[in-house]
Amino acid sequence: MNGAEMMALAEELYPLCRSITGDGVRETLRTLGRWNPVEIVEVPTGSPACDWVVPREWNLREAWVKSSSGEKVVDLADSTLHVVGYSVPVHEKLSRAELDAHLHSIPEHPSWIPWRNSYYEEGWGFCLPHAQRAALPDEEYEVYIDASLEDGHLSYGELFLPGRRDEELLVSVHVCHPSLANDNLSGIAVSTAVASMLAGRDRTLGVRFLYVPGTIGSLAWLERNRERTGRVVGGLTLTCLGDAAGLTYKRSFAGDADVDRVAKAVLADRAAQGLGESELIDFYPYGYDERQYNAPAFRMPVGSLMRSRHGRFDEYHSSADDLSLLSVERLEEARDVVLEILGRLDRNRRYRSLAPEGEPQLGRRGIYRALGGGGDPAALQYAMLWLLQCGDGSHSLLDVAERSEMPFGQIADAADLLEEHALIDRS
Amino acid sequence: MNGAEMMALAEELYPLCRSITGDGVRETLRTLGRWNPVEIVEVPTGSPACDWVVPREWNLREAWVKSSSGEKVVDLADSTLHVVGYSVPVHEKLSRAELDAHLHSIPEHPSWIPWRNSYYEEGWGFCLPHAQRAALPDEEYEVYIDASLEDGHLSYGELFLPGRRDEELLVSVHVCHPSLANDNLSGIAVSTAVASMLAGRDRTLGVRFLYVPGTIGSLAWLERNRERTGRVVGGLTLTCLGDAAGLTYKRSFAGDADVDRVAKAVLADRAAQGLGESELIDFYPYGYDERQYNAPAFRMPVGSLMRSRHGRFDEYHSSADDLSLLSVERLEEARDVVLEILGRLDRNRRYRSLAPEGEPQLGRRGIYRALGGGGDPAALQYAMLWLLQCGDGSHSLLDVAERSEMPFGQIADAADLLEEHALIDRS
Amino acid sequence: MNGAEMMALAEELYPLCRSITGDGVRETLRTLGRWNPVEIVEVPTGSPACDWVVPREWNLREAWVKSSSGEKVVDLADSTLHVVGYSVPVHEKLSRAELDAHLHSIPEHPSWIPWRNSYYEEGWGFCLPHAQRAALPDEEYEVYIDASLEDGHLSYGELFLPGRRDEELLVSVHVCHPSLANDNLSGIAVSTAVASMLAGRDRTLGVRFLYVPGTIGSLAWLERNRERTGRVVGGLTLTCLGDAAGLTYKRSFAGDADVDRVAKAVLADRAAQGLGESELIDFYPYGYDERQYNAPAFRMPVGSLMRSRHGRFDEYHSSADDLSLLSVERLEEARDVVLEILGRLDRNRRYRSLAPEGEPQLGRRGIYRALGGGGDPAALQYAMLWLLQCGDGSHSLLDVAERSEMPFGQIADAADLLEEHALIDRS
16 A cells, blocks of 8 residues: 555545544544455443443534524534534524634634544534634624434444464554544554555564544453453554654653564664654653553553654644645655564564574584685674574564664574574574 | 751750760750650660670760969860860870870861860870960970769660651761761751651651761660661761751662652752752762661661761861851751652652553543643643553652652642542552 | 793794694693693594584695696695695696685785685685785696594693682683684683693682683583583683784673673773773674683673784784784783783672671771771771671672772772671671
8 A cells, every 4th residue: 555545545534524433433444444354343332441431422413603694604514623522412592702602713823723522521612713713793693513422332443464473463543533634544544554565464473453532442442352452562553644744753651662672773774774863752641542552451562653743733633734734755654664663573582592502503504604714704694693692582583683783684584594494493 | 947046056055075975965965855855765885786885984074284384275174176085084294295195186277176086995185276286395294184984874866756657767867076066066956957847747657866976876776776677768867967068968878769869859859940059979888877777787778968078078077167167048958958858758659550451531530621632731630640650559659750750749749639539549 | 921931832832733623732732731731631523512513533744736847836834724624635636727716815915825624514725825826827736635534533621720619710712723823822822821820829719721622622611511611600711812902801691790890890900000901892692612601501601802803803814813913011911911800700709797787896806997086997998898888698899899999909808807807708
């Protein structure tokens, strides 16, 4: 799935009216189903989701504010951001002042529509450009929100690509934001591309893709999959991957999990190749669903890959976070980095030498240059020697790559060769 | 107890003739009793004190050196430093040369009287300014020391302010120096102020104040309180807190005990607020009673707070260490730092989250801003999120403060709020 | 054994035709026997040596290449390097082109003879200066190698100097190189000097000296001495110690073993005394027999002391590595550093205080300055205080030297004094 296809997917999903529940999410997941066999899981209202409870399902059909002349001065049909998420139905007439108590705008960016929600406290409201709000004359207004907030379901998407072993990797994106492109159609598109490209490949570890409403969605998955959390040896949340900033990797809570070390190495390798600088930041308890996966009871080693950080770019949670923020090249770069991180995690393993008493005789097995006395060995042989020397069962390929300062791929190739010759196996 | 009161206390104690035993110490402890209910503990001569034995009690009444003309050229009445501590009684006539073998002076500071002792080896001597010594004519002298060195007691003071738990904090000062102001009337005054200010406060941990003759006094306490040593979760010796140098904290033997981390943070916070630079130094086996508390068999995590270091300031152990070295402001600063260190240790605790599966729903408990989608959370909420994320039972509030780089007080406030809402408890 | 004697030993050994087996090694070991009672161990062909098998014994008597005029253009009698090690017997006539397939030379250094081997793959060949090879006319050549490759033995030398305890130190040098001076007659000479100087000394730890053919020799020793490997608390391989480069210490696999810390300190002390800079490098799985001793199944803490690194100096494995590379002073310096490293390891020990409750009363035992109240204590006393303070049984003298930043010798002297006075013992 190339960048143009990722961009087309983002464009297709952009108009849908998503929230943490409702048909917008369902429609989004169905669209993803055209690329990968994403299963849609429906969790009934009232179901436990760890410390939380699945809320009522919210669906929004029509909403507007009419001036006294009958003109629709604000209309859901123009932007999914116009209506505060989880607004209750309303149809009444109000004075300008009464209306204003239900309006949200951004004074610093008077032409942008903010995005607001009131998931867990009943209310209603409209979002609009501050310039427009300021210009609303002092007259009577008619407000109309045709929404339902009723028992229903929370929907999330799940796709599992099995591996040869029980352990698995996790890729999770939030799917609850309406017409916001960077946050997080970019993450949805990259995850979809990664899944479609991994689908046909042989792999050691399973890879699980989750498309979840933020917080409540990952908690709902965790509630129903507690026994799986221990199998996850590494993972990523993907968010804000289309804007012009360089890549940033946010570490897991552990800070030195394999995924953290692999992400660091992958990004450093790219920098060394002149493919752009990136940033590593420590875990902090704000952001996206990595907070839930890393919670004390689960401690899944899940980091987060992003460009701009949530809340740290001007267009964040506003109508300015539109499709123009994304680029084909940046989505592809993010996809490649995710594939490389997952790929290294898949090849990584703890191992032990099966000939730990000194250096085994490689020559007898046909994997040593026969004529002794020469200069430095070739890289593959050197990688084999490092692996054998470290092979006490406590080291992973990643450990050896770090200690030897050799490329991970070279270490992994050497490990495969040694395994073929029965000189190492998994520890 | 403010700085002026601390200064007045130092002035009152200054003339007393203290040593490691004797009435000078008793009188000092009785004076402290006017501020706090300090218990005076009397340990008989010959009692074991860990590897040591409590020595005979020494009391000095009168002492002088007379010239052939009958003039007292050196007189105890002028300075408690004139007589070598633990001098045995003497009354004889000597030549100038014979006398000189019993004299001590400081050539580099010809007008200062040094302070010398001979606790554990019998002898006698006089200390005097080097200029005076050099000018003594070659004639016969009469020396007289009316002292007693007899079975009696070693006296130390103890004050315990109980807390709600069995663990306790320790504050220890040495009280064996005669008319030396910085070393250690300053420490005695600060400890007295801290005790008087803590007396009325609610606290979690007990606080024990010890007023002990150096080395032998703390060893006598340890001998009689072995079972208590394990309850001490942190402590300080206080010494040389009145001079003009910045504050120095000497770490406990462990080096990274809670008290070390708290002291470092408190001093760093003061520097960040422009309240002056300070220094952190590693433990070394010289100094004051922290050496005994940190001994291998006890390993009580006791650091030391000081300004100038023992032996590292010109006036050290001489008559120049007089009351002019102290200032009201510096005593108050030291008092405040000690209170802050003890206060943070008192609030610190290991804890665990009672809702460890993901982030608990703060909104349901009324402690979350209800309207989602906004910018960075307020500091209190951020502190709560850090606490909940770290709440696997292995973290203390101090750990969370360090990891989050948030002020300890903010973390502790958030912890109190979470505890009120049954979201965390002590682990 | 002084530098001149070491140099004379190297000169005597230089002409011998050594390989991994054969009479050249035997003659070498017999020569060492004149200095120290080195036992010659004979391991039969076909014996297991960990993952390897002892090869057939190779002995070379005569070898040459004759031009069509009957002139010996290459002759073993001129240099032991002329014949590829482990060449099979041959006597035939070849064209210039056929001959060339069996020739080895170094184009970058046209006047040097390279050193080549074919231990584990049958073949034969000659090594010669590139200039000579290039000038060989296109005619018929007669080649003759009178060698035997038959069942026999691998020979290695072993010398054990017992200590008072079961633990031991290891010094290992490779003895398989023919007329190469720096690599490794220098190591052989230094090891011989060290052994002869240690022979008469009292010591705590045994010291084992191995003189082994590279790789296969140390593996043969390991195969027969598995139960001893656990007793080795530190060791060194010695190699390339005569050339003009500064000293380099290569760490053991562990990286922070006692031998690594001692070697670091010894070299730092020399630098501080202006005796020359040195380098510390991490373990890597190339070099000499330290690879075998540090293998996963053994993990003997063996580092390596050298000047130039194998493969990193121009003359490496060529006729230019001749006796002119060595100097008396550099051999003596290396000898002294090895003696110092072994000496500190011998004195080092874990210990515990026998008076761990506070600081014991040194005065009662006559090891404290009697008059209290003075300035900083003397270094010996300070070292005693450090030892007593650290004496919880988990510290070694090396730990205390590092923590106190005092010279190891001072700490060890203080430890001996404390042990005499029954204040510490081994833990």
